[in-house]
Amino acid sequence: xxxxxxxxxxxxxxxxxxxxxxxxxxxxxxxxxxxxxxxxxxxxxxxxxxxxxxxxxxxxxxxxxxxxxxxxxxxxxxxxxxxxxxxxxxxxxxxxxxxxxxxxxxxxxxxxxxxxxxxxxxxxxxxxxxxxxxxxxxxxxxxxxxxxxxxxxxxxxxxxxxxxxxxxxxxxxxxxxxxxxxxxxxxxxxxxxxxxxxxxxxxxxxxxxxxxxxxxxxxxxxxxxxxxxxxxxxxxxxxxxxxx
Amino acid sequence: xxxxxxxxxxxxxxxxxxxxxxxxxxxxxxxxxxxxxxxxxxxxxxxxxxxxxxxxxxxxxxxxxxxxxxxxxxxxxxxxxxxxxxxxxxxxxxxxxxxxxxxxxxxxxxxxxxxxxxxxxxxxxxxxxxxxxxxxxxxxxxxxxxxxxxxxxxxxxxxxxxxxxxxxxxxxxxxxxxxxxxxxxxxxxxxxxxxxxxxxxxxxxxxxxxxxxxxxxxxxxxxxxxxxxxxxxxxxxxxxxxxx
Numbered sequence: 001x002x003x004x005x006x007x008x009x010x011x012x013x014x015x016x017x018x019x020x021x022x023x024x025x026x027x028x029x030x031x032x033x034x035x036x037x038x039x040x041x042x043x044x045x046x047x048x049x050x051x052x053x054x055x056x057x058x059x060x061x062x063x064x065x066x067x068x069x070x071x072x073x074x075x076x077x078x079x080x081x082x083x084x085x086x087x088x089x090x091x092x093x094x095x096x097x098x099x100x101x102x103x104x105x106x107x108x109x110x111x112x113x114x115x116x117x118x119x120x121x122x123x124x125x126x127x128x129x130x131x132x133x134x135x136x137x138x139x140x141x142x143x144x145x146x147x148x149x150x151x152x153x154x155x156x157x158x159x160x161x162x163x164x165x166x167x168x169x170x171x172x173x174x175x176x177x178x179x180x181x182x183x184x185x186x187x188x189x190x191x192x193x194x195x196x197x198x199x200x201x202x203x204x205x206x207x208x209x210x211x212x213x214x215x216x217x218x219x220x221x222x223x224x225x226x227x228x229x230x231x232x233x234x235x236x237x238x239x240x241x242x243x244x
Numbered sequence: 245x246x247x248x249x250x251x252x253x254x255x256x257x258x259x260x261x262x263x264x265x266x267x268x269x270x271x272x273x274x275x276x277x278x279x280x281x282x283x284x285x286x287x288x289x290x291x292x293x294x295x296x297x298x299x300x301x302x303x304x305x306x307x308x309x310x311x312x313x314x315x316x317x318x319x320x321x322x323x324x325x326x327x328x329x330x331x332x333x334x335x336x337x338x339x340x341x342x343x344x345x346x347x348x349x350x351x352x353x354x355x356x357x358x359x360x361x362x363x364x365x366x367x368x369x370x371x372x373x374x375x376x377x378x379x380x381x382x383x384x385x386x387x388x389x390x391x392x393x394x395x396x397x398x399x400x401x402x403x404x405x406x407x408x409x410x411x412x413x414x415x416x417x418x419x420x421x422x423x424x425x426x427x428x429x430x431x432x433x434x435x436x437x438x439x440x441x442x443x444x445x446x447x448x449x450x451x452x453x454x455x456x457x458x459x460x461x462x463x464x465x466x467x468x469x470x471x472x473x474x475x476x477x478x479x480x481x482x483x484x485x486x487x488x
Contacts, residue, residue: 169411
């Protein structure tokens, strides 16, 4: 069953507010890291998996991509994408990666921002992505970091009695699979995968690892969004760039 | 300055006892993982960095290697290596990797078991190793896992008042560099490096990642050495296999 938390009205109300803030973890940390991994997009055909509100698809077009196929399962997200980032070179589809009809070698670059950790079968997804990439094509994605998803219990930052963060709790690392979080609403489902499992799955499909990023906020970003400071203590995100 | 903790008499007394135990973290977890990454060693020239007591060098010869050059800085370790694992196809040298005279393309396979985290300049070491590898040669190494080395404070497992392990504490992850541990004696120096830093350093020298391992003890191993059970909760070791 595909989770579609972004069409939960209560969740979406909060999520929309978060993304409207001027500084947040997406635009201050994850998106700059993702964009830093992109090749020269000129004339490239891009598939964006879990495109959300379509800003990244639009960014690709603005940076020279020939065409972006942008898929997401959420009605809410795609309504915003269509109204705010519609472009003749972008096709938005309401579709899961699982259901997406893959044409072999049809994309130069496949991207995914913080979506793959919602999907249960990583091996199958990477297999499908590899098939859709042309030879020498790139996959560039971000997921929640294995350090951040490991512990079954939801309490991960440990605080002292004065409310200061003492350290981050890691546990259950080798126990891959479903994790239930509360993120605005209860029961948000994510899948924990170990670092080695992520890397070896890419390698097992014949992809060559080109770069791994655990984003570090710079001083300026922390000044604007002080909560980013905790990213120095443990990473929230893991990004990988790999080539077919 | 190169640390030579293995020549501290007090440390070595304890370490020697540990390694004499029938089941320990080396022979039950780290060594099987390292050996699982080895290619067919038949006729290969091997360099083993931080060879310690020479068991691994001997293992390589027993498994077909043509010759092993085995280096270590510790007099204590090499005395045991010479007395217990001397072989006409093994040359033991008391030498640091930093001081080792590298002949380009002189080894088919370069191995290192739990030694590289004692050395301060990872980029230089991997550069030197890459130079010494023949084209298509392999580097296979284990280090303490970044999750295990991250926190500056030495208390990493957090216990409840009954002495049960609650979780593992991670902190200071992005702050790479020196960590002082107490391991039998005070002031054992190790270097924390992030996962991305380790992988990207290999990639920056043109090496291709072939496999990453975070060893998981099996049921049988845990039965023999119950303390291995905590490896399910967070990994102690990280192993990487990469090809020139």
